[in-house]
Structure formats: C-alpha cells, structure tokens
Amino acid sequence: MKLLVCIKQVPDLESRFKPDSEGVWYSESDLAWRMNEYDEFAVEQAVQLREKLGETVELTVLSIGPDRVVEAIKKALAMGCDNAVHIQDPVAAAKDPWQIASVIAVYAKDKGYDLIFTGMQSQDRGSAQVGVMVAEQLGYSSCTTLVGFEYDSGVVTAKRELEGGIKGVVKMKTPALVTCQLGLNVPRYPTLPNIMKSKKKEIITLAVSDLLTAEPLAATISFYSPTKKGGGLVLEGEVASLVDQVIGILKEKTSVLR
Amino acid sequence: MIKDESTIKLMIDTVSSYVKDRLIPIEEECAENDSIPHEIIDEIRDLGLFGLSIPEEYGGLGLTLEEEMLVVFELCQASPIFRSVIGTNVGIGALGIVLDGTEEQKLKYLPKLASGELIGSFALTEPEAGSDAASLRSTALRDGDDYIINGTKRFITNAPEAGIFTVFARTDSENKGAGGISAFLVEKGTPGLSLGKNEKKMGQWGGHVCDVNFDDCRVPVSAIIGGKEGQGFKTAMKTLDKSRTHIAAVCVGASDRIIKEALSYAVERKQFSKPISDFQLIQAMLADSKAEAYAARSMVLETARKYDLKKNISTESSCCKLFASETVCKIADRAVQILGGSGYIRDYAVERFYRDVRLFRLYEGTSQIQQLIIARNMIKEIN
Ligand SMILES: Cc1cc2nc3c(=O)[nH]c(=O)nc-3n(C[C@H](O)[C@H](O)[C@H](O)COP(=O)(O)OP(=O)(O)OC[C@H]3O[C@@H](n4cnc5c(N)ncnc54)[C@H](O)[C@@H]3O)c2cc1C
Numbered sequence: 001m002k003l004l005v006c007i008k009q010v011p012d013l014e015s016r017f018k019p020d021s022e023g024v025w026y027s028e029s030d031l032a033w034r035m036n037e038y039d040e041f042a043v044e045q046a047v048q049l050r051e052k053l054g055e056t057v058e059l060t061v062l063s064i065g066p067d068r069v070v071e072a073i074k075k076a077l078a079m080g081c082d083n084a085v086h087i088q089d090p091v092a093a094a095k096d097p098w099q100i101a102s103v104i105a106v107y108a109k110d111k112g113y114d115l116i117f118t119g120m121q122s123q124d125r126g127s128a129q130v131g132v133m134v135a136e137q138l139g140y141s142s143c144t145t146l147v148g149f150e151y152d153s154g155v156v157t158a159k160r161e162l163e164g165g166i167k168g169v170v171k172m173k174t175p176a177l178v179t180c181q182l183g184l185n186v187p188r189y190p191t192l193p194n195i196m197k198s199k200k201k202e203i204i205t206l207a208v209s210d211l212l213t214a215e216p217l218a219a220t221i222s223f224y225s226p227t228k229k230g231g232g233l234v235l236e237g238e239v240a241s242l243v244d245q246v247i248g249i250l251k252e253k254t255s256v257l258r
Numbered sequence: 259m260i261k262d263e264s265t266i267k268l269m270i271d272t273v274s275s276y277v278k279d280r281l282i283p284i285e286e287e288c289a290e291n292d293s294i295p296h297e298i299i300d301e302i303r304d305l306g307l308f309g310l311s312i313p314e315e316y317g318g319l320g321l322t323l324e325e326e327m328l329v330v331f332e333l334c335q336a337s338p339i340f341r342s343v344i345g346t347n348v349g350i351g352a353l354g355i356v357l358d359g360t361e362e363q364k365l366k367y368l369p370k371l372a373s374g375e376l377i378g379s380f381a382l383t384e385p386e387a388g389s390d391a392a393s394l395r396s397t398a399l400r401d402g403d404d405y406i407i408n409g410t411k412r413f414i415t416n417a418p419e420a421g422i423f424t425v426f427a428r429t430d431s432e433n434k435g436a437g438g439i440s441a442f443l444v445e446k447g448t449p450g451l452s453l454g455k456n457e458k459k460m461g462q463w464g465g466h467v468c469d470v471n472f473d474d475c476r477v478p479v480s481a482i483i484g485g486k487e488g489q490g491f492k493t494a495m496k497t498l499d500k501s502r503t504h505i506a507a508v509c510v511g512a513s514d515r516i517i518k519e520a521l522s523y524a525v526e527r528k529q530f531s532k533p534i535s536d537f538q539l540i541q542a543m544l545a546d547s548k549a550e551a552y553a554a555r556s557m558v559l560e561t562a563r564k565y566d567l568k569k570n571i572s573t574e575s576s577c578c579k580l581f582a583s584e585t586v587c588k589i590a591d592r593a594v595q596i597l598g599g600s601g602y603i604r605d606y607a608v609e610r611f612y613r614d615v616r617l618f619r620l621y622e623g624t625s626q627i628q629q630l631i632i633a634r635n636m637i638k639e640i641n
Pocket of ligand 1: 380412
C-alpha cells in the first residue's frame, strides 16, 4: 500500500508580514518558517495509519518550494514518513492553486498511491483548493475538513465537521484523498532520536519545470494590510453612569438588547 | 561544532515547542508539589533528552558540546528542575563512564542511561569534603575480588531516583591526596547502600538531593571505572571540566527566560502614567541583563567549540561556570527589582527563578573554587 502526504512550509504566524515590492504577496525576508499546521494533522494521520498497517506500507512526503522547505520535509520524516520528494521551485508562491495541484497530480499519476493526505488549507494563502484539485485531476474520491479518520481494507470512513459543530460521516473507496482539519489528532513532536535516524532517509529532488504543464487560472493582484480601524472606546466615570453608557451603546449600535 | 545545521534546528524546534506546550504550563505545579509527574518524565524520555551527550554507538544522540549547549539553552526556558531530571545522565552521572569507563562498563550502562531507563548520580561531596573534594574520607578496601565501601556522600542530586552511582572513595589509605582516590560504579540495591531523607532546599523544588550512605557495601573489582585504582580524582575533574560548561548553558537559558519575564512585565506595568519600561533606570537594568546574558552565551558556545576540537577547556569551562552563574543571579535579582513587590510574590515566576538559580553558584564547584582554578591555571601557564 502506498501513501502520500503533501505539505507546505509557511511563515510562523507570529512573524510580522510585509507586502513584497510588487504588492501581490508577502515579502519573505525576516520570516521564520514552519510546517503548515493543517499539514501537521495530515502527516500525523498518515503516520498513524502507516504504524497501524505496518511494514508493507510506504509513506512518502511531498513538498513544493525553494530549498528551505526541506526543513519541513525533514520534520515530516522525523515524525515517521519513510521517504520524501522535494519539488524544487524557487517561485512556488507565484503559482496559483491550480498549478500547484497539477504539479502534484503529474507527479502522483501512475505512482499508485492508495491514499493522499493534505491539510485542509494553508495558513498563508488559505485557498483550501489544492487538495480537492489534486483529487479531481487524478480522478480520486475526496473528502474535506476531516476531524475523524478510519481505514479498513480499502474503505475510508471520514468524519467531517460542518458549520455549527454538526458532524457528518462519509465513506469512500480508495484511491482517495482527504484534507485534514484541526481536531483530527494531536501531532507528535518528532523525537530527537527519530530526528537523527531520519537523516538517513531518502529525499528525491525534482525540478518543477519537469512537472509543470498547467497554465494559471487565477492571479493574486494585490496583498495589503487592512486599514487600521479607530482604537477601542474607553469609558470613564462612576460605575452607575458606566452601566448606563454601556446599555446606551448596546441599544444604539447592536441588536443585543432588542 | 555543528555537524548538521538542519538536524540541530529541528531538535531545537522540538524542544522549544515541548517546553512551551508542556513544561512551562506545569512548572509552578511541579515546584508546589516538589515532584514532576511521571507522564512528563516519560515524555522527556521519549523525546530522547537523556541521551544528548552519550555517543551514538551506545544509544545516545552523540551531540557535540556546541549542539548540546544549543539544546540546553532551549530546555532551560522552563524551570531548571526539568533540566535537572536529565542533568546527571547528560552530565556528571554518566560522564565518568563515557570518558574513562571500560568497554564493558560502557556497554552495560550507557544505553540505559541514554534512554533514561537508568538514572545516574555522581557522589563526590561528603560532609567533611566539599570544595576540598580531594580530602574525601570514604574508603574502598580490597577484599579478594571485591572492594568494601564505607562512608557518607552528601547532597547527591537525583540520588532518590538513581539506579547507578558514580562513587569516589579512597582505595589507598596511605595516600591522603587525590592520587589515593578511585571511582566506582555502584548499583542501586547493592547491600550496604542506603539513602538519607530528601533535603528541603531553597529552590529547584521538584528536583531531589539526599545523602547516600555506604555501610560495608561490597562491589566487584570490575566496578572500578576504567579498571584502574588511583584514577578516580582525574575522572572527577575531567567530568567537571565538561559539565561546568553544561551548567553555564543552563544559566544562559534561565537568564533568557528571566529577562523575558522582566521585559514583558516592564512594558505592561504602568506607573506615573506610563509603562515602567519608559524609565531609563528600568531600561538600564534590562540592558545590562541582556548584555551580560549575551556575553555568557557567547562564552559558552566558544568554549564548547574549543572542546569539540579536542582542546583542553579547564580554564574556559571554569570561566563560563563562574561568569554565567554569577550573571544569572544578578539578572534574577534585577528581575525581582523590575517587578517590584510582585517580584517577591509566589504568583510570579521570577520569584521562583530567583531562588532556583542561586544553586548554580554553589554546586559543581563554588564561584570561589572556579576563581581558584582559573588563577591556578593562569599561574601554571606563566611558570
Ligand atoms: C542542591 C545541591 C546539589 C548537589 N549535587 C551534588 C551532586 O550531585 N554530587 C556531589 O558530589 N555534590 C553535590 N553537591 C555538593 C556541592 O558540589 C557542594 O556543596 C559544593 O561543592 C560546596 O561544598 P560545601 O557545601 O562543602 O561548601 P564548603 O566547601 O564548605 O564551602 C563553604 C564556603 O567556603 C568557600 N571556600 C571553600 N574553600 C575555599 C578556598 N580554598 N578559597 C576560598 N573560598 C573557599 C566556598 O566557596 C564557600 O563559599 C550538591 C549541592 C547542592 C546544594
């Protein structure tokens, strides 16, 4: 059985973002990078399945991006993936989700992956498109926003979270693709001995130019911070008059007291 | 020396997330209960932290000293008691075997020390022999194929948890100096070995020290580290040369954490209608702390690199231990000052750190002993 997990390296969300010089994406200078959080759920789920099914399973981790993404790949290897594919692309951020998905699909085609795991979305672009478009291009069944996952002899049972906390359960035959959501699992810390051991695992490097066949379908035309809204309102005075003021504001500006 | 940048970066990442997610949230509870929950010890074991310094061929991670320092800086962003759990296995409780043990001793103990299955303790200090360790009185008398150990060891870190003790005792009753001392590996449960009660300490609650008593405790000849009599004091000094740099790294980590606590308080707390961080007298304390912590960090890394190049670091490691431990205490003192009355109140981590870090100027050689070593080496060099 063959499993693939697709991951993206994103800036640490505590970083300070600045638009780049063209104003269409963020500037990459002075950023700390980490594995996209949703992809950590994907890696963890794939590793858990691999551990459950044992040695006959091969779990590959794939990432597209410049050389720095190898750090995220190494983390996934230390978490328990068997080997890795780095699709080298210094300008991955300039590609639209359709192109990224098609690069993955071109790579994965004919490789016979039974199951593909991705994050629900990336924390930087947040399109939530790549996973489902990979499935579409490969002709796989797919299911998004997983908060529960089970696998038994060729059938995936996926629990999804819907609006308002309502749950749905979906069954799919493999080959299939799932996108993983917060709450699915608690990703493990790669242990220090596993980090050492993963140094020996193979990382295949491919050039994106060999896999890119699709034209972009969409372009981000601007990237900017929202204009600052006015600061909060600070009320002062005696408690009794503060209460009156708050009630006044709630009546006037909200529907809370109506 | 950093063997592989990305590997060490991943390790630091793991330790830093673990410290943030798991250790800092429970440090106060551990101090309050004077104990660390078992599941935390298990997690620390699973992460592989017990094996930082033990060579890879014996199941450890075999980090270079510089790599070890970087991991320790990160681990010590949390209370120093968590470092203390692994401290003896990474440092004094295993180094004797790593540096001078026979192959048989290494194979027998190091894999278990690296995995954390076994805790190692280092038993040098005695009631009458502290700074003047070479005057120790414990004896180990040869009896056929055995030695019989008698004596009391004082303030032994992790003794209540330890499975294996590195014990220093006099094998040559004629030689009252360092040359009469040998180092032994004594397993827990050996008849004649017993523990005193846990000491009530000023700080580092959750970490334990007690007396270790030897009363006609019989060990085989093969328990001598390195198989040779009279080498024990050299083993102890070699061990301390390395582990003093480790303690200095612990001080650097704690310094950074204390500065973080003081800084975040200073920008929030308002007096005279502005954040106290606007006052230059507060800024001076923050800046001095930052500069000194940075100096200590640089010294530790430089010394570690020298060690990794197989150079003698006796002077440098004492410089590191002296400077970093004095520095962290100054920084903790300033942090209490910056927090004002709150710095004296248990609700604030700074109060706990102030007590915790005081130990670093005392053990593994007091500051005065570091000064003596440094000066002695300087004078020796000129002669
Ligand atoms: C919590 C804790 C954990 C410890 N863990 C261990 C352990 O795991 N293993 C172990 O073997 N020991 C351990 N120790 C013991 C520690 O190393 C000793 O306490 C330390 O070396 C000092 O010895 P002492 O307490 O006997 O003080 P003393 O040697 O009596 O010193 C008292 C004072 O005299 C000063 N002094 C002594 N000689 C001189 C001199 N020649 N010139 C100038 N000043 C001098 C000292 O600097 C100090 O200020 C631990 C101690 C503590 C408190």
